[in-house]
Amino acid sequence: MLRRLWQRGMIGLACSPAARRLMQGSRAGRALSKRYNGGETAAEAVASAEHLLSQGLRASLFYLGEYVNTRQLVDLNVREITGVAAALAPSAADAHVSVDPTQIGHGVDANLTWPHARAVAECLAAIPARPGRLSLMMIDMEDHGLVDPTIALHDGLRAEGLPVGLTVQAYLRRTEEDLARQIRAGAAVRLVKGAFIAGPDVSFTTQSAIKANYRKLMAMMLSAEARQAGFYPIIATHDDRMQDEAVALARKNVWQPHEYEFEMLKGVRGDVAARLAARGERVRLYLPFGVDWFPYAMRRIGENPRNAMLLARSMVS
Ligand SMILES: Cc1cc2nc3c(=O)[nH]c(=O)nc-3n(C[C@H](O)[C@H](O)[C@H](O)COP(=O)(O)OP(=O)(O)OC[C@H]3O[C@@H](n4cnc5c(N)ncnc54)[C@H](O)[C@@H]3O)c2cc1C
Structure with a gap:
């Protein structure tokens, strides 16, 4: 209950333009952002992704431009996201590009989302194939009301032969069914617990119920049937016990280490x-870049109240 209240408060703060202006302009705020960020520009982000690869880690680049409410800001986001996708082609990095539907227009005019998403995916499709390198546009999942259009976007682009993946959230009751369909279709799916809040009619509301559902979904993703269907599982959690369970499932069902992956956030564990x-194991880090970092950092703090200490420390140091 307290955790949900805390999370709701941090999501509210993430959406506050005043808090955003105050923190992004401060020295303390910039210090906090360094923990999670892969740089301010596309070139810095690609260089960070290359650096990660030298440490045996892959990347998923995410441009920080959330909660946009004008066509102008959407256009800026799309320019930055297609720019970083194009910059990956000549680089050595092995990177996905993560995209929020609202970031590329869904909240301003839903008709914008498809052509914008297609433009990003086409840049990634143009990257020359290299063994072991996977250039996917990973579609992030936002709040419950956006699940249907987000799945439709993923399925439609995938039907066009574009390299896309979908994020699903264990906190939602519907996910088991959504996931079963994606497994049968041999899609690439990233499983997360969910950084949003919804009512008990559509979601699990306790940490133990969300974890239990995560385990159940993970077992579906790493089943022998999923492997036969050509499904690509992406296990996105910082919970090391859950990761161990995933490795055990993968071994039992003879998945090879390059046939699935783990994903975590930069700056966390x-x-x-x-x-x-x-x-x-194949491990990818979610690597945000850009200057508009405040909403992202607030969501991370919402997920983990202990991160509030980081915020407090960065403000006094
Ligand atoms: C790659 C990736 C992509 C994601 N994409 C989405 C998305 O599209 N939509 C969505 O709703 N959510 C997304 N999330 C967030 C996700 O839903 C969870 O809120 C988040 O990952 C926390 O759950 P957990 O399973 O990692 O860890 P928990 O079970 O919450 O915690 C496990 C351990 O990790 C530590 N930990 C967890 N999170 C943090 C943190 N932020 N800072 C410090 N320590 C932490 C905990 O203290 C604990 O020790 C994504 C997460 C990842 C890793």
Whole structure:
């Protein structure tokens, strides 16, 4: 209950233009942003992704431009996102590009989302194939009301032969059914717990119920049937016990380490990511870039109240 209240408060703060202006202009705020960010520009982000690869880690680049409410800001986001996707072609990095539907227009005019998403995916499709490198446009999942249009977007672009992946959230009751369909279709799916809040009619509302559902969905993703269908599982959690369970499932069902992957956020449990990679697992870090970092950082703090200490420390140091 308290956790949900905290999370709701941080999501509210993430949407506040006044708090955003105050923090993004401050020295303390900039110090906080460094923890999570891969740089301010597309070139810095690609360089960070290349650096990660030298440490045995892959990347998923995410342009920081959330909660946009004008066509002008949407256009700017699309320019930056297609720019970074194009910049990946000549680089050595092995990177996905993550995209929020609202970031590329869904909240301003839903008709914009498809052509914008298609433009990003086409840039990634143009990257020359290299063994072991996967250039997907990963579609992030936002609040419950956006699930249907987000799945339709993913399925439509995939039907066009574009390299796309979908994020699904264990906190939603509907996900089991959504996931079963994606497994049968042999899609690439990233499983997360969910950074949003919804009512008990559509969601699990306790941490234990969300974790139990995460386990159930993970078992579906790493089943022998999913492997036969050509499905690509992406297990996105910082919970090392859950990761161990995923590895055990993968071994039992004879998945090879390059046939699935783990994904974590930059700045969160880097030691766990390094250990997992050292065990031969494929590990990707979500790497935001840009200057508009405040909403993203607030969502991370909402997920983990202990991160509020980081915020407090960065403000007094
Ligand atoms: C790659 C990636 C992509 C994501 N994309 C989406 C998306 O599209 N839509 C969506 O709703 N959510 C997304 N999320 C967020 C996700 O839904 C969870 O809110 C978040 O990952 C926390 O759950 P967990 O399973 O990682 O960790 P928990 O079970 O919450 O915690 C496990 C351990 O990790 C630590 N930990 C977890 N989170 C943090 C943090 N932020 N800072 C410090 N320590 C932490 C905890 O203290 C604990 O020790 C994404 C997460 C990742 C890793």
